[in-house]
Amino acid sequence: MTSLLAEMFGNTRRFLERLGALAWFSLQVLRQTPAALLRPRLVVEQVYHSGALSLVIIMTCGLFIGMVIGLQGYDLLQRIGSEEALGVGAALSLLKELGPVVTALLFAGRAGTALASELGLMRATDQLAAMEIMAVDPMRRVVLPRFLGGLIAMPLLTAIFIVVAIFGVQLVGVQFFGIDQGQFWSQMRSAVEPGDVYEGLIKGLVFGMSCSLIAVFEGYTADPTAEGVARATTRTVVISAVVTLVLDYILTALML
Amino acid sequence: MNQTLQTAGATAPAADADNVAALHGVDFAIDDKPIFRGLDIAIRRGEVTAIMGPSGTGKTTLLRLITGQLRADAGRVVVEGRDVAGLSRRELYAMRRRIGMLFQNGALLTDLDVFENVAFPLRENARLPERLLRSIVLTKLQAVGLRGAARLKPQQLSGGMGRRVALARAIVMDPQLLLYDEPFAGLDPISMGVVMRLIRSLNDALGISSVVVTHDVREISQIADLSYILSGGQVVASGSPAELREHPSPVVHQFMDGLADGPVPFHYPAPDYVAQLLDRSEAA
Numbered sequence: 001m002t003s004l005l006a007e008m009f010g011n012t013r014r015f016l017e018r019l020g021a022l023a024w025f026s027l028q029v030l031r032q033t034p035a036a037l038l039r040p041r042l043v044v045e046q047v048y049h050s051g052a053l054s055l056v057i058i059m060t061c062g063l064f065i066g067m068v069i070g071l072q073g074y075d076l077l078q079r080i081g082s083e084e085a086l087g088v089g090a091a092l093s094l095l096k097e098l099g100p101v102v103t104a105l106l107f108a109g110r111a112g113t114a115l116a117s118e119l120g121l122m123r124a125t126d127q128l129a130a131m132e133i134m135a136v137d138p139m140r141r142v143v144l145p146r147f148l149g150g151l152i153a154m155p156l157l158t159a160i161f162i163v164v165a166i167f168g169v170q171l172v173g174v175q176f177f178g179i180d181q182g183q184f185w186s187q188m189r190s191a192v193e194p195g196d197v198y199e200g201l202i203k204g205l206v207f208g209m210s211c212s213l214i215a216v217f218e219g220y221t222a223d224p225t226a227e228g229v230a231r232a233t234t235r236t237v238v239i240s241a242v243v244t245l246v247l248d249y250i251l252t253a254l255m256l
Numbered sequence: 257m258n259q260t261l262q263t264a265g266a267t268a269p270a271a272d273a274d275n276v277a278a279l280h281g282v283d284f285a286i287d288d289k290p291i292f293r294g295l296d297i298a299i300r301r302g303e304v305t306a307i308m309g310p311s312g313t314g315k316t317t318l319l320r321l322i323t324g325q326l327r328a329d330a331g332r333v334v335v336e337g338r339d340v341a342g343l344s345r346r347e348l349y350a351m352r353r354r355i356g357m358l359f360q361n362g363a364l365l366t367d368l369d370v371f372e373n374v375a376f377p378l379r380e381n382a383r384l385p386e387r388l389l390r391s392i393v394l395t396k397l398q399a400v401g402l403r404g405a406a407r408l409k410p411q412q413l414s415g416g417m418g419r420r421v422a423l424a425r426a427i428v429m430d431p432q433l434l435l436y437d438e439p440f441a442g443l444d445p446i447s448m449g450v451v452m453r454l455i456r457s458l459n460d461a462l463g464i465s466s467v468v469v470t471h472d473v474r475e476i477s478q479i480a481d482l483s484y485i486l487s488g489g490q491v492v493a494s495g496s497p498a499e500l501r502e503h504p505s506p507v508v509h510q511f512m513d514g515l516a517d518g519p520v521p522f523h524y525p526a527p528d529y530v531a532q533l534l535d536r537s538e539a540a
Contacts, residue, residue, distance in 0.1 A: 121366075130363035133323055133356075134377040134429075135349040141380065 025217050028139060029147055036144035046149020050111040050212075051156055057110050058103060062161040065102060066168020069093065073169070074177050083179050087188035090169040095196045099162035100203035101248050104211055106161075107154055108240035112215035115146050116236040119219025120229035128220075143220055147212045154208025155201050162200060199255050206247055211240045275334075276301045276433050276465040277322055282331035284317065291317055293489040294331070299433070304459050304466045306476040309486035310511065310520045315469040316360075318486075319435045322467070323355060324348045336432070353381055356426030360438040362418040364410040364425075370397070371406040374425045381429065396424040400454060416447025423454060427462065434458070436468040440475050448472075452479055473512055485511055487520065 036043065073086045119142065122128050128138040166188075173179045215236045222232035277299040284292040291314040299305050299322075307315050320326040321333050324340045333340045335351055343351060364373050374393045378384055384392070397403040400420040410418060419439060426434060436455060440448050456479040459466045470476050476483065477497035484494045485508055493500055493508045501512055510518035526532070 125361060125366075126359045126363035127365055129325065130357070130359055130365075132325060133352055134380065134425075135352040136377070136380045137349075 021221065022213075022217055025220070026213060029144060029213065029216075032137075032140055032144055033148065036140055036148060039145070042141075042145035043148045043152070046145045047152050048149075050107075050115070050146070050150045051153030054107060054110045054153070054157060055160065058106055058157050058161050059164045061102065061106055062164035063168045065098065066090070066094070066165030066170075067172050068168075069098075069165070070169040070172025070176075074173055074179070083173075083177070084183040084187055086169065086173045086179060087166075087184040088191040090173075091166055091188045091192050092196060094162045094165050094169075095192065095200040096203075097248070097252070099165065099200050100158050100207055101244060103154065103158045103161045103204065104207035104244040105241055107150070107157060107208070108211045108215070108237050108244070111150060111153070112211050112236045112240050113233045115150065115212070115215035116219035116222070117229055117233045119143070119146070119216060120222035120224075120232045123220065123222055124224040124226070124229060138220075143216050147216050150212025150215065151205070151208045154211065155204035158200060158204030158207075199251075202255070203248065203251055206251060207244050210243050210247060214240050214243065273337075274301055275299055277333075277335045277467075279318070279321065279328075280332045280334065282321065282328045282333060284314070284321065284326070284328050286317075290489055292328075295486075295490060297484055297491060299465055299467055300482060301465050302459075302463065303481035304456060304468060304479055306480035306483040307467060307469045307486065308471055308473065308476065308483055308511065311471070313486045314489065315471075315486065316437050319357065319437055319467065319469055322433075322435065323352060323357065353377075353429055354432045355435065356429065356431035356433070357435040358419065358422050358426050358437060358439055360441055362410070362422040364413075364418060364422055366410050368410075369406070370402065370408050370410070370413070370421050373410065373421060374428050377425065377429050392428065393424075396428050397421075399427070399458070400424045401450070414447070416443050416450065419443065419447070419451055420454070423451070423458075427458060430462070432464055434464055434466045436466065436470070438470055439468060440470060440472045448475060455479055471511075473514070487511075 069090045073089055077083050077086055131138045174181050174184050218232040218236045222228045275298045279295050279297045282292050282295040327341055374396055378389050394403055400423050402420055439451050452475050483500055484491050487507045493503045493505055507519045516522050
């Protein structure tokens, strides 16, 4: 019993220490962000690495998720004779929930792990230490451009995911099941409001911030061993997924 | 022949004028495990100083103390007459611009080619015209014999070539002090000879001071002006390679002759061998 309590106490203490380290790291990142913006080329490179290189997976998944929504949505709506509402339902669910959340999960799996493992390997192979010796701040030169690259890429990826997914819904609903194309689009246009679009983009931005921050934090603070890098990569995915879902609930509650 | 050092303040005292760096009574521990206890070392200006000792004696830690990556628990680390612990972040970075360091694994940036790796400190710390930057980088690459490899990626280099590129990068800012962390580790005899000659020739040609952390006694003995042997967190001997070979200390004798057993035991502390073999409870 005593050992169980001691273990619980130890785990709680380690969790709080890690949380404190993350808070301190976040403050450092925010404090130095203006300086990093003075070198836009580094940020643009990272938007390419985190964003453009994630496009294939984002678009592929978006298309198939859209097609699945089309199938399930049509099956559900035709039972109550409202197949024309497929476009509205799909667009709202994609804009407000599925788009940002699924994009964030895919982003964490593709770009987040790449960021964490790259930084972890740089730590393990003394590249970050070498920068410090060369009077170059690794936080400003390496971490911040990657964080900002992810932050910028996520809302863009979210928008692309949603557009491709709606195309997938249309493909199944209109082209396959024969829903009237005019009704599909006009109902969507009349029901979807700018606020719904903003909600999706705000969520994309917040998830981009959280996922990028978690990835660079885990990579930057990884133990400089193969096991340490592997652990940092795994933690990036797990923590990003949990934080995304928790933040999604909080943001949804705030924006309802 | 241990060095006796005078204490140094924020400005360079006369006693440190001949030293580019010095450690005065430094204590340092990692996770309550003491690494140094009252360590005194002086790095003389214009010389190649070797830091030797058995594995785990804190040789690399010593370099990190000099560069300010680690802070001493007690005592003072003085570089160019200034106490490293008293430097602000800006001053620390200014100091590091005058220090070059060759890491054991080279630590080349893997997303940049050889040319850009060598150009990296210049691009980050100095605003030079591209043509001048190119000339400087090619000059440094020529000095290490790798001008022809300028467009290769680090992954395409052999261990020895990587070490030489890292050396070119370390000298590109024309440092006053060059630190080498195990520069001979894992190199074939040809590469080892090349790196060895480069350390000596760069030190003399550029008029800089060098600190070489190594346990390759034979190689370093050919180029070092002064060697320190560390053990148990302190300097156990110092002097020229010839003086060290004649040193009476058993630790120095064991290290210089590469003996498997001695004051530094071959076996890690363990319970009695026979008793452990016969202990059935542990086997179960």
